[in-house]
Amino acid sequence: MRAAVLYGIHDMRFEDRLEPILAPGQVIVRIGAVGICGSDVHYFAHGRIGPYVVNSPLVLGHECAGTVTEAGPSVTSVSVGDRVVVEPQRTCGLCSECTSGRYNLCRSVEFFATPPYDGALQEFMAVPERIVHRLPATMSMEQGALIEPLSVALAACDVIDVAPGDRVLVTGAGPIGVLVSRVALGAGAAEVAVCDVEPSRLEFVGRQARTRTVLSGEGALVSVIGDDWDGFVECSGSGMALNEGIACVRPAGRIALVGMFLNDQVTIAPTQLQAKELSMKGVFRYANQFPRAIRLLESNVLEVMDLVTGRWSFEDVAKAFERADSDRIHVLKEMVTL
């Protein structure tokens, strides 16, 4: 089978690999669609994300859907021929995080396309039954591949506990920021404000109802949107955005950190958190969100397909990465079909 393998910076090659062999409790999935994530592009362009370094050849891709081609005898939740989304994290299933339902925090998690674990840009994968979720017949493979980023947005909105009538601030208008704003609106937020440095991204997200956009860098954010926001989701990974956002949150408001801070030292003013008794919480991927995300897309409450800015064949996967890396103004989600 073919696998797209990252050998080094901007060096992706096709490799012929042995097809995976079914182990007990597993299914084999023929990968159908893979969305390219900002983290994939970062590995492609820089070879590392903070402490995670690509030291040996790595298959990228963790936003994936496909079709079950083989299932072990003990497998009951899916059968051969089912279209499925693969939740890209293998966990131990035994530790206290796993057994308490917060399996995303498992210390032995193996996340797809995070060194040294291969991701989904390969024709077949053998995965444990418990990480595959059946796709409804009405949903496409591409929608399936968008379940992963949507799950991040659901996890973020859980952290800030969006209630009807809330006002929610989002910094960063990439795919995650856009999805967070849509989940917040879907949960009944009266208004969302989305802040970014890129006007074209704001133009895109600003087409939604009840969405106010703010170009960052034009004076202090708080002087533009005020300081009465109930929830704040930081999706840009910028320390400046974090600080600007904190100033906009009302007393007793809630903050979720979703963006990846590539600069891991960021200065914040603790007095802001103290004086307003703000709660700030990290969001690390997601747990138990895929079934919800699937129901949400199936119900048509929320649009996601307009995030797809480019479609590529597997043959052209390296070009998809080059485009995602070089055209950050226009690219939201590049989608590869295998």
Ligand SMILES: [Zn+2]
């Ligand atoms: Zn992702």
Ligand SMILES: [Zn+2]
């Ligand atoms: Zn565990």
